[in-house]
Amino acid sequence: MVPVTYYLALSAILFTMGALGVLIRRNALIIFMSVELMLNAANLAFVAFTRTFEILDGQVFVFFVMAVAAAEVAVGLALIVAIFRSKRSIDVDQMSSLKG
Amino acid sequence: MEELFKLVPLVVFLPVIGLLVNIIFGGRMGEKAIGAVASAASGLAFVVSILLGIALWTGHGEAHVVPFADWIKIGTLDIPWNFRVDTLSVTMMLAVSCVGTLIHIYAIGYMHEDVRFKKDEKRYRRFFVFMNLFIAMMMILVSGDSYLMLFVGWEGVGLCSFLLIGFWYDMDTLGRPSWANANAAKKAFITNRIGDFGFLLAGMAMFWYFGSVQFGEVFGIAEQIAAAQPGVIVAITLFMLIGVAGKSAQIPLYVWLPDAMAGPTPVSALIHAATMVTAGVYLVARSWPLYSLVPNAQYIVAMVGAVTALFAATIAVGQYDIKKVLAYSTISQLGFMVAAVGMGAYVAGMFHLVTHAFFKALLFLSAGSVILGLERGHHHLAHHDSHQEGHKGHEDVFDPGDMRNMGGLRKRMPVTFWLYLIGTLALAGIFPFAGFWSKDEILLDARLHYPGVYWLLTIAAFFTAFYMGRQIWMVFFGKPRHEAAAHAQESKPIITAPLMVLAALSILGGALNLPFEGFHNLTHWLEHTIEGVEGLPLNWGVAGLSTLLALIAIFISWLIYGRKPLETGQKDPLKKPLGFIFTGMENKWFVDEGYQAVFLKPYTAISRFLAEVVDWRFWHDWFHEKVIAGTYNWLSNNVLSLAIDTRGIDAFFNGLGALVKQAAVGLRRIQNGFVRSYALAVLLGVVVMLGYLLLK
């Protein structure tokens, strides 16, 4: 079988790419999707560990993560829509009125 | 009888009560009441003195020490205030209070006119307060049991002398606004101070070597100290001589007494003739145990007295002011007294002290009467003239004491004339007046022990008779030389009555110590206190010579002044024959001018220098302003304020603030509002933490 290390490495790579996406892209939706990617990578790590240690707690946790992610996406997208209404743009760089 | 001794504090405190009553209630009492209170205080002190004398008499003259109060108590040092009642002190008390009371009564009338003439009635009360203060102080002096108490009284009478000489402090003797009287008072005080310095040195030396200043203790161990360190006794006695020279107006500190005539005449009589100036004589008499151990010092004292007697007598010959003549006469007679006690003839000295008090007071008070008479005449004239038109009033400066303005007063003021004559005869030493007996005793003692002193004193006696004769002829005989004299009026009985008592005492005073067997009363009396005195029998040679000389002197004075009386404006007949000698006599041998040049001018120059240059220019202007204030200002402005505060502390804290501001400006740029950069920061944090955990 594939050692769990490989799965972890993959998870790490996906996570890093998600982080990169958050940092580099300016489109709010893309950033959001990158966040989902990061969550996904974490889920992968959870499931891999579940398989290694033969306990199901990890999978239940993934279940919860997904639920939360769904809720989060809902609210987040609602936010983006609301912001779009006032700013007419989804460029996160435009939302810098908290500039100190 | 023992109880009577306890009354002795009253001699001090009765005059104190008198002066307090006058101070507190005097404003509401009239002139007569004030004078009566003061005279009563003095009179009651006299009564107490008599009682003390009686107590001593019945107690066979033993000395009594009456403790009064503790004064100085420091550790083992104990100097109390005790009263000493012995024959010597009681003699002084009687003389002071008797003459003092008579003068107080006289002063009631005299000051009534004097304050009116000088146009300041309010000072009447002040006069009697000071007079009572003087009596109190003099009593402290003579009744003290230690040199310290004596010194307290000594200083006290000096103070009263100052206050009373400068009684009319804003005028001169003629009533014009001036510093003259105040200066005379100052001169008296300062000259006395020099004498007091000598006294203090004596007192300190005494305390150092004897360990005490109480009479009993000092005299008890005097012989031991003399045997161990004779120089100490010599030093003490000579320092005391300086004090005597100051207080009793001997050479070289006599210069204050003639100027002291600026005070009212009762003051001159009481203080400067009868009582205060005799304090020095009393001091020497009291210190007889010390003086008898040092014959050398005794000689010096006697010579000082004798030389002073002659010196002052010569000056008196050339004086024109009636009181000045008497002042120099006082100095001369004090010289007699000091010479007497210096020679060891304590009884003779004390005898002369008492008789001199009588006739000198009489003379001064009579002179006061003469002056008042002239003032009245002058006043009468001024009033009289102002009623006439076109006639110039005599309001210009008029000196009522100048003998050149007098003359012929025998007819205008007969009572005063007879009184004055009695005083003159007593002073000249004519038999059987009091002065004859006392002066002859001194001369006899001098003849036996100190021939030089004897001759000096005899010549002085000659001059004494001469100038007194001169005075009589000039004042009372001849024609009046001034309008005021022509209109002079006799004095009231309140003025002449005390004088009559004094005249009686001057006539009968010789009975105190007649030099005949069984009569040496004063000698026997003082023997209880002063050991070794003996009453000498009358020496007809000495007595006869002195009387003859006096009569010759009076005759010569009549030749010069009596036969051809002086005319108005005529110069003194002695001026031409004696030439520069008379000029010297007239001008007091220029002693005052000499002192001025030698001591006073340099002293004033030095003090001016110290005050202006050293104190003001150097110390204040330069040192204080530039050095101290300047340094301080420089320090506070430049160093502390500018360098440390502004550049240092302020800069530091301002710098801190600036630093924070810069940091804030710098750090503010992190808050750029971009979410992406915040996310980058988060990732950075994660990476760093992970790295740290890995590398741990």
Next chain:
Amino acid sequence: MSVDLILFIILALVAIATAAGMLLSRSAIYAALFLVLNFATVAVFYLILNAPFIALTQVTVYAGAIMVLFLFVIMLLGSEKLPKTENLPWQRPLAVGLAVILVAETVYLLLFRNADTATIQRAVESFGNPQAIGEFLFDKYLLPFEITSVLLLVAMVGAIVMTKKEKGGQE
């Protein structure tokens, strides 16, 4: 070189490629579609890892619901072109650098700090099936389950409130 490994490698490459595609695509729709593919790949991974329930949940929830929601929103407002001006010039290099470091750290961690590199055993049939998960879910994790339901409710309400048009408001 077993079949599992080859399968793993191919799927891993696909996952990474789709992730990269999502990152780099200019258009948002393409990015979303790439992400969908990524999710599908990860679902397959779950199947390999004996988590069938999770795999299907992944497809249903993630790819089916979440991504559809994304696509809706993208179609609403995501298709505009972003301006070219760059406000944060150093952002990109720094981000890449940090990412590289992160990967390096992970590699280091996995290679040198690995305690157990045991291979995975063959598991039982009923390891990850819904019945087993259900037993866990309603037994041990009941409280989180209920709270998650509340969470979902809150999210729903929130989303509706936020996107509601204000009556005469600042709109």
